[in-house]
């Protein structure tokens with residue numbers, strides 16, 4: 200754990216210069232779901248910022264607003280009120296097309312349910328984001344193969360999701376999130392459906408990517424998984440209850456050595 | 464996002480649901496096929512009719528004695544004794560739009576050759592008749608003006624008569640009997656076939672004077688066949704003859720004609736009008752089925768959008784813009800219609816051929832109908848694909864991803 204991996208709360212960063220502008224900064228974020236007569240207050244004033252190169256685990260009990268928060272960060276959803284700045288840009292000012300561009304190039308999103316296209320090969324699934332950006336055809340292939348190799352699926356490019364295990368599908372989803380070289384990776388319970396060894400393998404991939412400078416925010420219920428991050432945010436009832444650095448951070452590569460090898 | 468990539472996605476989506484795509488296309492296939500076939504049949508019928516009318520003689524007018532009641536309930540009977548040979552001479556002299564005129568009388572008679580006999584129509588006329596009716600000879604020749612002057616016993620027989628009296632033997636040069644009179648067969652007319660339900664080939668043509676003096680014993684004409692140099696002049700010829708004959712027959716203002724002039728161009732126009740109406744009618748019914756096919760496309764596209772909500776959510780989440788998604792679904796609909804349209808064209812054209820050979824009409828495949836239905840099916844794709852595509856594009860990514 201090095202000193203650069205500081206986490207700075209929004210309030211203490213008010214005087215920040217452009218140079219160390221946080222990658223993500225939210226201020227007093229609220230999300231209200233209106234369901235007929237009763238409203239669900241999913242987020243009740245979230246303020247936080249994440250610097251480049253951070254690896255943040257978001258924890259909290261079910262219904263505490265983690266997914267809601269992630270969806271807003273991923274520009275998939277809009278807050279009811281509050282400010283969200285992405286690399287200094289106020290996201291609420293962007294139109295739909297610009298938001299699509301951000302989802303396409305700046306942010307990689309890994310869903311809990313994988314969300315791969317059925318009857319579409321791993322390679323084509325991985326390629327998908329490049330179809331929506333200015334990437335040449337030959338580059339697309341190359342990038343998709345490279346991304347699949349990065350997650351250890353270089354041999355399974357022609358498999359359909361139905362022919363892959365859950366862990367492998369999740370890795371295809373990660374490859375897809377990485378193929379456009381985003382600066383931020385958002386993952387909502389990426390290990391929620393995986394066994395413990397596969398989970399650690401996914402965390403190894405995340406740690407490697409983080410080493411290379413990728414900013415990662417992941418949601419997890421498992422304290423073991425949060426232990427691989429550098430910082431933990433704990434949500435409760437739509438508020439951040441705790442925001443702390445991870446002590447005794449686990450290294451996935453090391454942990455893997457101590458785990459029994461299971462069939463992939 | 465480039466067009467080819469969207470095209471590939473759309474093609475893949477359609478190929479994934481082959482059966483459904485084919486069934487959806489069926490609506491368009493039937494619609495386009497029906498439009499082309501119906502228009503083809505209508506135009507084929509029109510051409511067949513025009514050909515039949517033309518076979519009576521090009522730009523021909525038909526003057527008969529007796530009046531035709533308005534509305535054609537009773538066409539000129541030809542029994543009234545009003546038309547005479549001097550009318551023919553006057554028509555040729557006074558009507559500039561008339562190039563040839565052939566007077567004629569007609570009777571039915573029993574014709575005998577050897578042991579065979581045959582009841583047929585005997586027409587007495589001048590050599591002009593063959594020219595006006597543009598009737599060629601299968602063998603031999605027509606009779607001459609001299610034969611008319613001398614009231615010679617010569618005859619030209621139609622193909623049906625030849626078949627019945629001379630099966631397998633040479634007709635020209637033989638002598639037949641019409642009633643009790645012997646006639647030398649000088650020519651056999653080329654077959655013309657049916658016209659208006661009448662066998663044109665079941666006829667014998669002999670010099671006018673011969674028939675008038677030796678068979679009917681009447682000096683009246685039953686008809687005058689007239690030809691005009693062109694179709695447009697045939698209308699003028701009709702007017703000129705009508706005013707001339709009214710003059711000659713001393714018919715006063717307000718009195719009904721004692722003759723009838725029928726213009727084949729008029730008849731052709733009426734027939735053409737009728738078949739045009741039929742073509743439009745059939746074509747519009749077919750177009751309605753095309754429209755129904757379009758609604759089918761919309762229906763399936765809506766189902767497809769609902770079914771693929773998660774896919775749409777995923778695409779939106781990884782950076783597809785609204786217009787990317789919209790284009791994808793629109794292209795799917797257009798592809799369905801275009802492909803259905805192309806198959807429909809093949810189906811329509813082949814059924815045109817099939818029906819045409821079956822009923823013996825000329826084969827007509829209207830290029831305009833083909834182009835129009837191809838263009839129309841693309842329009843249908845855009846029109847009926849637009850709403851579902853719009854619906855897909857407007858989905859909120861989060862809701863779409865959550866959709867079960």
Ligand SMILES: Nc1ncnc2c1ncn2[C@@H]1O[C@H](COP(=O)(O)OP(=O)(O)OP(=O)(O)O)[C@@H](O)[C@H]1O
Pocket residue numbers: 232233234239240241259260261262263264265266267268
């Ligand atoms: N689309 C929605 N409409 C209405 N209420 C919603 C909607 N999405 C979430 N909520 C509510 O908002 C609250 C927070 O939901 P959220 O999905 O963010 O929880 P979470 O922390 O991700 O839970 P989990 O750990 O179970 O995934 C919950 O009470 C939920 O019922």
Ligand SMILES: [Mg+2]
Pocket residue numbers: 265266267387
């Ligand atoms: Mg959640």
